Amino acid sequence: MISVDAVGVEFNGNALFNNVTFNINDNDRIALMGKNGAGKSTLLKIVAGKNTPTSGKISAPKEAVIAYLPQHLLTEDNCSVFEEASKAFAKIQGMKTRIDELNHQLETRTDYESDAYSKIIEEVSELSEKFYSIEDVNYDAEVEKTLIGLGFERSDLNKPTSQFSGGWRMRIELAKILLQKPDLILLDEPTNHLDIESVQWLEDFLKTSAKAVMVISHDKTFVDNLTNRTIEITRGKVYDYKTNYSHYLELRKERREQQQKQFDDQAKEIAEIKxxxxxxxxxxxxxxQVQSRVKMLEKMEIIEVDEVDTSALNIKFPPAPRSGNYPVIVDNLAKRYGDHVVFEGASFTVARGEKIALVGKNGQGKSTLVKAIMGEIDFDGTLQVGHNSMIGYFAQNQASLLDENLTVFQTIDEIAKGDIRSKIKDLLGAFMFSGDAIDKKVKVLSGGEKTRLAMVKLLLQPVNLLILDEPTNHLDIRSKDILKDALKAFDGTLILVSHDRDFLDGLADKVLEFGNQRIKEHLEDINGFLRNKKMENLREIERKV
Structure with a gap:
């Protein structure tokens, strides 16, 4: 059992949270929730031993292994993917090397009666007891199985890590954590760089093979499927619910209603006393009697009502100008880079008003198709963008197109038209820009902040064909809900690349699946697609056995 005991954190004299206390038990699957800035990542780093609290302490058994995956990490480029992942077993391999060294000393030394010789015997006995108690496994096979589960191909395993993007390096780090079989796994937004199949694999692994897990994630489906306990940080305090995320939301609503009633009753009592x-x-x-009531007021502990996310903020895209009947027509489309075939033989149409999800493993051509529609790359075959199609495009590099000399507020103020002008601050707040943040220059924003600002800007522009490539990576749950509601109400055509199942649920009515150099059309929503895909995955696994 790992204990968080009266932990508090202060920055510049201001308390982030105070007197946080809870235990983490074997088989706990904990979702750490709270609004952005509440201190979730800070608390995770403290439990991981990466940060030191201002007050309180973390207690864990001496032999406990705590593994931590941050949102951003730096990796070295001096080995292959397989070699990097194999570092998960460095401690065990080090023990074996040390045992061999000590046994060699015992064979070659002759000072049998010395204290030094006795200490060698002691050390080799203790190490051997630990080493031989570890389950005998085929480490190379475990490394390969885990990396493939996280989306790597066998041909990737001997490639240098320097050839892979930050998202793929994050998967290597995640593989190292899973292979260690730690007592507690701490994950900060682990699904941001995973495709749908890899998220499912991670979910299954954590449910069936991990011990205790604590996770911060904005993927509601992932959190719901994985967790059995929810710890919320709000107003510097924690609330501990022995249930999953969806049920926690119901209980939190009841708690806030009770608080509001108590607050209203107390306000009425204070008014009567005054x-x-x-x-x-x-x-x-x-x-x-007057003096008694004055003292009563002085001693009264004022009831607080916890912060409520005002996710009811109703933001809509401007009305979509009418486009032709088929904004995108694709016939026998192919894309190759030299001998490498991304996809070929693709034929489908996108009808006006359709909302289509592009899904599949990373590297199978989703973003390539988007770039082809946008005219950014050459291709073979036919791709027509229909009459009067006005495209709103959101890509991961969209942030680089912002004017760096404007402030956050000015960026939105210069394009906002009509009634929305009175809601600019509310809209920016919904996407995590509040207080002094709206006066920051774009050039000092982080990559994630620029991405969110580019999304707000897109929300205000009149288009009839929206193409969004992974729009939710830097959004919290509240922001994603607001964007999803806006997209559901959007009366134009939507093409959406996303690995977030909850975001796609109820949003996309057709799925284009990318894989094996093909694009396959599924005339069903994401849930129907995933049900069928799960069956296909099982058959594939059976064929491999």
Whole structure:
């Protein structure tokens, strides 16, 4: 059991949270929730031993292994994917090397009666007991199985890590954590760089093979499927619910309703007391009663109502100008880079008003198709963009197109038209820009902040064909809900690349699946697609056995 005991954190004299206390038990699957800035990542780093709290402590058994995956990490480029992942077993391999060294000393030394010889015997006995108690496994096979589960191909395993993007390096780090079989796994937004199949694999692994897990994630489906406990940080306090995320939301709503009732009752009581004091403060016969009520007010502990995410903020895209009947027509489309075939033989149409999800493993051509539609790359075959198609495009590099000399507020203010002008601050707040942040220059924003600002800007532009490539990576749950509601109400055509199942649920009515150099059309929503895909995965696994 790992204990978080009266932990507090202060920055510049301001408390982020105080007196946080809870235990983490074997088989706990904990979702750490709270609004952005509440201190979730800070608390995770403290539990991981990466940060030191201002007050309180973390207690864990001496032999406990705690593994931590941050949102961003730096990796070295001096080995292959397989070699990097194999570092998960460095401690075990080090033990074996040390045992061999000690045994060699015992064979070659002759000072059998010395203290030094006795210490060698002691050390080799202790190490051997630990080493031989570890389950005998085929480490190379475990490394390969885990890396393939996280989306790597066998041909990738001997490639240098320097050839892979930050998202793929994050998967290597995740593989190292899973291979260690730690007592507690701490994950900060682990699904941001995973495709749908890899998220499912990770979910299954954590449910069936991990011990204790604590995760921060904005993927509601992932959190719901994985967790059995939810810890919320709000107003510097924690609330501990022994249930999953969806049920926690219901319980939190009930808690806030109770708080509001208590707050209203107390406000009424305070008003009555103040009225009595004001009425009788000059009346001699009521002096004692007035003094008693003054003391009562001084001692009264004011009830607070926890912050509520105002996710009811209703943002809509401007009305979509009418396009032709088929905004995109694709016939026998192919894309190759030299001998490498991304996809070929693709034929489909996108009808006006359709909302289509592009899904599949990373590297199978989703973003390539988007670039082809945008005219950014050459291709073979036919791809027509229909009459009067006005495209709104959101890509991961969209942030680089912002004017760096404008402030956050100015960026939105210069394009906002009509009624939305009175809601600019609310809209920016919904996408995690509030207070002084709206006056920051774009050039000082982080990559994630620029991405969110580019999304807000897109929300305000009149288009009839929206193409969004992984729009939710830097959004919290509230922001994603607001964007999803806006997209559901959007009366134009939507093409959406996303690995976020909850975001796609109820949004996309058709799926284009990318894989094996093909694009396959599924005339069903994401849930129907995933049900069928799960069956296909099982058959594939059976064929491999």
């Amino acid at each position: 009225q009595f004091i004001e009425r009788f403060k000059g009346t001699y016969s009521k002096t004692l």
